[in-house]
Amino acid sequence: MSSEATEATPGSGSLADRITKPEESKPTDAPSTGEDGAPAGHNGSELAEPDYTVEVKLSDLQADPNNPLFSVKSFEDLGLDERILKGLATMNFRKPSKVQERALPLLMSNPPKNLVGQSQSGTGKTAAFVLNVLSRLDLSTPEMQSSPQALILAPTRELARQIVGVIQIMGQFLDGLVIGTAVPADSNARTGKMDCSVVVGTPGTVQDMIKRRNLNPAQLKVLVLDEADNMLDQQGLGDQCIRAKAMLPRNVQIVLFSATFPAHVYRYAGKFAPNANEITLQHEELTVEGIKQLYMDCDNEEQKYQNLVQLYGLLTVGSSIIFVRTRSSAIEIERRMVAEGHTVASLTGGVEGSQRDAVIDAFRNGDAKVLITTNVLARGIDVSTVSLVVNYDVPEEYAQNKPSGTPDYQTYLHRIGRTGRFGRIGVAISFVANRGEWEMLRKIQEHFGCNIERIDTNDWDEVEEIIKKTIKSTRAQSTFKN
Numbered sequence: 166m167s168s169e170a171t172e173a174t175p176g177s178g179s180l181a182d183r184i185t186k187p188e189e190s191k192p193t194d195a196p197s198t199g200e201d202g203a204p205a206g207h208n209g210s211e212l213a214e215p216d217y218t219v220e221v222k223l224s225d226l227q228a229d230p231n232n233p234l235f236s237v238k239s240f241e242d243l244g245l246d247e248r249i250l251k252g253l254a255t256m257n258f259r260k261p262s263k264v265q266e267r268a269l270p271l272l273m274s275n276p277p278k279n280l281v282g283q284s285q286s287g288t289g290k291t292a293a294f295v296l297n298v299l300s301r302l303d304l305s306t307p308e309m310q311s312s313p314q315a316l317i318l319a320p321t322r323e324l325a326r327q328i329v330g331v332i333q334i335m336g337q338f339l340d341g342l343v344i345g346t347a348v349p350a351d352s353n354a355r356t357g358k359m360d361c362s363v364v365v366g367t368p369g370t371v372q373d374m375i376k377r378r379n380l381n382p383a384q385l386k387v388l389v390l391d392e393a394d395n396m397l398d399q400q401g402l403g404d405q406c407i408r409a410k411a412m413l414p415r416n417v418q419i420v421l422f423s424a425t426f427p428a429h430v431y432r433y434a435g436k437f438a439p440n441a442n443e444i445t446l447q448h449e450e451l452t453v454e455g456i457k458q459l460y461m462d463c464d465n466e467e468q469k470y471q472n473l474v475q476l477y478g479l480l481t482v483g484s485s486i487i488f489v490r491t492r493s494s495a496i497e498i499e500r501r502m503v504a505e506g507h508t509v510a511s512l513t514g515g516v517e518g519s520q521r522d523a524v525i526d527a528f529r530n531g532d533a534k535v536l537i538t539t540n541v542l543a544r545g546i547d548v549s550t551v552s553l554v555v556n557y558d559v560p561e562e563y564a565q566n567k568p569s570g571t572p573d574y575q576t577y578l579h580r581i582g583r584t585g586r587f588g589r590i591g592v593a594i595s596f597v598a599n600r601g602e603w604e605m606l607r608k609i610q611e612h613f614g615c616n617i618e619r620i621d622t623n624d625w626d627e628v629e630e631i632i633k634k635t636i637k638s639t640r641a642q643s644t645f646k647n
């Protein structure tokens with residue numbers, strides 16, 4: 166796994182920067198929502214796409230028992246508090262997805278039980294754990310409002326901030342709810358106390374805050390690990406999670422979620438969250454149907470760059486993410502493309518937090534449409550306008566016990582899962598420049614039993630037609646009619 170996802174500088178920042186009350190962040194008018202559910206400005210699709218012809222209804226997908234978005238129940242049936250239902254209504258969430266419908270009764274029953282939950286990328290795992298967290302809070306006194314009662318850990322600052330955004334909107338009608346963000350501070354930031362009801366953060370910073378007594382774990386009732394397989398499997402992050410858990414009350418409810426749980430991590434997850442209820446996927450259910458997977462042959466590394474530039478006009482049709490192996494190649498590709506007059510942004514683990522925040526925020530709101538990044542953004546990031554993912558380098562695993570040329574299956578699935586969110590269609594193109602990459606992609610295809618189609622770069626008109634056609638249907642399906 167890439168070391169990019171680990172935190173560079175555990176620390177803590179100013180209170181004002183880190184703690185938000187929902188009422189402060191509430192827009193003056195009712196939040197505008199994308200037709201699919203998520204509010205605009207919080208990843209929702211506010212796409213005004215006039216030129217499509219096909220419409221796939223979200224309600225049709227949610228009525229199909231074989232679809233991961235299927236449910237028979239409504240949110241009302243799940244016994245949620247009125248104020249939380251009101252929050253969901255502003256997000257235009259009409260019906261739960263399969264994982265939400267299955268997980269919520271298990272999560273919310275008493276006495277609380279641990280849960281290990283798996284569901285495909287983009288199927289609404291965040292809401293599943295956030296709704297349980299919000300349901301379990303006691304906000305009856307100012308003292309409780311400022312006592313951390315739930316702790317949510319995520320592998321990167323971007324994901325932690327995104328989860329904070331979801332809680333802000335979903336919990337906006339819960340008076341007294343205060344949310345704290347515990348992510349590495351910029352080097353000049355001050356330290357502050359986490360006087361809030363929910364803390365979302367990265368493991369190193371959280372562990373550090375507990376140690377420095379800036380975060381009092383005494384009242385914690387729920388611990389959530391998002392992207393749990395990655396957190397538990399990755400050196401550094403795993404240790405930080407274990408140490409953070411050891412500092413929490415013994416009876417805390419432990420909730421682990423991910424789209425992927427490779428067998429060895431799954432066994433370990435069972436130890437981290439003992440006697441847990443389990444929601445798992447069959448191996449053949451892992452891939453998301455709406456993502457069209459393609460690959461392009463490139464003669465050499467330089468031709469990868471040339472192909473990317475050729476693709477550029479298509480990339481800007483929606484938003485797109487280009488995944489590369491190293492920070493230095495992200496920076497180099499950005500430099501060359503910008504020098505040639507293209508507008509692209511890059512985000513890697515090598516830059517200060519505030520700069521990373523500025524880049525991801527620009528990407529979310531559409532100011533930057535092409536984002537070059539490493540595995541640091543492979544997981545969890547939810548930007549519904551992403552219609553194209555490029556694997557500039559096929560993801561490879563670099564574990565000591567793995568021979569070179571071992572594909573990183575999980576990362577492939579998470580990377581391509583940045584598109585095709587909640588029933589949308591997206592395109593994922595992998596560049597293949599040598600025998601090794603070709604072999605890895607072949608293994609990925611075999612592993613997931615999926616079809617990764619070749620597109621011929623000798624005829625760019627045809628390439629354009631294939632991708633545009635799919636992106637066009639992507640856009641068609643981005644505006645769900647409920």
Ligand SMILES: Nc1ncnc2c1ncn2[C@@H]1O[C@H](COP(=O)(O)OP(=O)(O)OP(=O)(O)O)[C@@H](O)[C@H]1O
Pocket residue numbers: 201202203208209257258259260261262265284285286287288289290291292423424544545546547549582586587
């Ligand atoms: N019940 C719902 N109705 C409508 N939209 C929903 C619903 N639940 C979630 N969504 C939307 O679906 C998108 C994907 O949700 P989320 O980010 O939680 O997926 P995920 O399962 O955590 O994916 P990943 O594995 O990539 O982290 C979000 O934009 C979210 O707002």
